[in-house]
Amino acid sequence: MSTFAVQLYLSAISKTLESLETNSESQKKLKEKLLAANSDLDIFHAITEAKSAGLNDEFDVLAYYIRESYPSGQAARVLTRKGLGAKPPFLNIDENQVPTVPVQEVIEKVEQQQVAQEADQPLPVTFEKSSITAKDCFEMMYPMATYQVSNKTAGELFGATLSANRVVPVRHYPDDTPQIVLDAIPEIDPDYTFEDDIHDVLNVFLGPQGRVFNTYGPMGCGKSELFTQVCARMRIPLFEIHCTKETKPTKMIGKAIPLILNGGITYAYELGPVLLAYRYNGVCNADEIDMLEPQHANVLHRPMEAKPIPITELQTLMKPGPDFRFVCTSNTSLSGDNSGSFSGTKRQNAAFRSRIESTKKGYLPVWKEYQLLLKRAPKLNPAAAPTPEVAKGLKKLGVAMCEFAEATRVAYTSGAISTVMTTRQMKWWGVRTEQNFKLEGKVHVTDALMVTLINSVPKRSISATGTSQKDETEELLKMWEIYCPSNLTAQYRDLQAQKAKKISEDTKNWNDFKTIP
Numbered sequence: 001m002s003t004f005a006v007q008l009y010l011s012a013i014s015k016t017l018e019s020l021e022t023n024s025e026s027q028k029k030l031k032e033k034l035l036a037a038n039s040d041l042d043i044f045h046a047i048t049e050a051k052s053a054g055l056n057d058e059f060d061v062l063a064y065y066i067r068e069s070y071p072s073g074q075a076a077r078v079l080t081r082k083g084l085g086a087k088p089p090f091l092n093i094d095e096n097q098v099p100t101v102p103v104q105e106v107i108e109k110v111e112q113q114q115v116a117q118e119a120d121q122p123l124p125v126t127f128e129k130s131s132i133t134a135k136d137c138f139e140m141m142y143p144m145a146t147y148q149v150s151n152k153t154a155g156e157l158f159g160a161t162l163s164a165n166r167v168v169p170v171r172h173y174p175d176d177t178p179q180i181v182l183d184a185i186p187e188i189d190p191d192y193t194f195e196d197d198i199h200d201v202l203n204v205f206l207g208p209q210g211r212v213f214n215t216y217g218p219m220g221c222g223k224s225e226l227f228t229q230v231c232a233r234m235r236i237p238l239f240e241i242h243c244t245k246e247t248k249p250t251k252m253i254g255k256a257i258p259l260i261l262n263g264g265i266t267y268a269y270e271l272g273p274v275l276l277a278y279r280y281n282g283v284c285n286a287d288e289i290d291m292l293e294p295q296h297a298n299v300l301h302r303p304m305e306a307k308p309i310p311i312t313e314l315q316t317l318m319k320p321g322p323d324f325r326f327v328c329t330s331n332t333s334l335s336g337d338n339s340g341s342f343s344g345t346k347r348q349n350a351a352f353r354s355r356i357e358s359t360k361k362g363y364l365p366v367w368k369e370y371q372l373l374l375k376r377a378p379k380l381n382p383a384a385a386p387t388p389e390v391a392k393g394l395k396k397l398g399v400a401m402c403e404f405a406e407a408t409r410v411a412y413t414s415g416a417i418s419t420v421m422t423t424r425q426m427k428w429w430g431v432r433t434e435q436n437f438k439l440e441g442k443v444h445v446t447d448a449l450m451v452t453l454i455n456s457v458p459k460r461s462i463s464a465t466g467t468s469q470k471d472e473t474e475e476l477l478k479m480w481e482i483y484c485p486s487n488l489t490a491q492y493r494d495l496q497a498q499k500a501k502k503i504s505e506d507t508k509n510w511n512d513f514k515t516i517p
Helices: 007-018 025-035 040-052 056-069 074-081 103-118 134-141 154-158 179-184 198-206 223-234 273-279 294-304 366-376 388-414 423-436 444-452 472-483 485-515
Strands: 148-153 167-172 212-216 238-242 254-261 264-271 283-287 309-311 316-318 325-330 356-360 460-462 468-471
Touching: 025 040, 040 056, 134 264, 148 154, 154 167, 154 198, 154 223, 167 198, 167 223, 198 212, 198 223, 198 325, 198 356, 212 223, 223 238, 223 283, 223 325, 238 273, 264 273, 273 283, 273 294, 273 309, 273 316, 273 325, 294 325, 366 388, 366 423, 388 423, 388 472, 423 444, 468 472
Parallel strands: 212 325, 212 356, 238 283, 283 325
Antiparallel strands: 148 167, 254 264, 309 316, 460 468
16 A cells, blocks of 8 residues: 555545544644644554544544545555444444545555656655554555455366366455455456466466476467466466566565654565565466576575565565465576577576476467457457358458468468567457458458558568568568458559559649749
């Protein structure tokens, strides 16, 4: 929870104070502290002091408003867990008229805090005096989460054919679960197609801790999505490390945020993806782990083996939950890139690689990709066609698109071209083709291909010797001509020629216009 989240409570608290007598010094001091508060920790500090000073009624009122005005906040959850914050019997107010809070204002402040933290310039929170410890801050920021499980089969969850009766637990979280956990559970993509590698993933998820599973392969083949969709169906929170050469240990593990308490420095601790997965029995996915600098990758040795990680600021060893798992994805096998296609990837050292089990993931078989295409672009489905003739044409079109995608991969593997149609691009090609059906002056499928793939390739590829090779855009168009039905590429070329002619005529007219006195 952001240190600025207290703003969510202030409107409710100020209205409460208006109805309280503020004659005593303790009450005046409480009101001053609340109105000057700029963090949720300030609120807890003020409440604690009020109760210590004998202001039990004020404490009860404030606790009630905190719970009612922002029930999903971390402070409200702490009060709920301790059985505090019920409506005081002396408080005469309709429960349906609890003050609302300025959510948009707080979102902006939270974004400011996040920007500061991304710049490694955390904003310290200052207290005059407090009995709050670093561990108190930690418990309030990251309350524990519980869940129950029900069992389903691998066949039900993933459409698995191998070991279809394998029992797979699915989590169910109660309503008071911390929002950080619920937000980390991915959404289910009903169109995702699982292959036999689902069983390798389940072996890690359901097996003993300390096993790391890496899936590597070409771009856009669904490596990250495999783990995402397994977590979505099993309702497991997924915390991702998006690896780059700039990724430092603090981004992966966590970092301390300084707090000035009792005239000295103490720390709250902001958990990174690894420790969030530790805390909440989640999965940590190091995405594109071969982009990490080897000296920074070494800090992942302990989480890879599910060993406790020391947090000096909290004076504790943080142990992983029993269901914590560590997985990763990469474009290479972590031994370096010999193809020249994945610049920036690093060769990881042997000690690092020895902790990892790997499997290579490729693109979907052409018949499965055709089914995926129809799910993403249902108007290409022959079954939905109004006439048999249209159905025949749609079938030829869909088959041609999938065959072309497969051909680019074969040509890419052989080194003939430097560009490949990925599964990700295939889905968007289908969607854009479907959208183009209603547009005049467009050859729907070829125009969509240009936008989805061809316009982004280099005009001329360069060989390893530095010499210029063939025009790759032209090569891809010629390849598409082989598969596309009804000479759609010729139509596309004719339209492009007409556009070029029109532009030439308009340019000539403009030049003539400029020369007229």
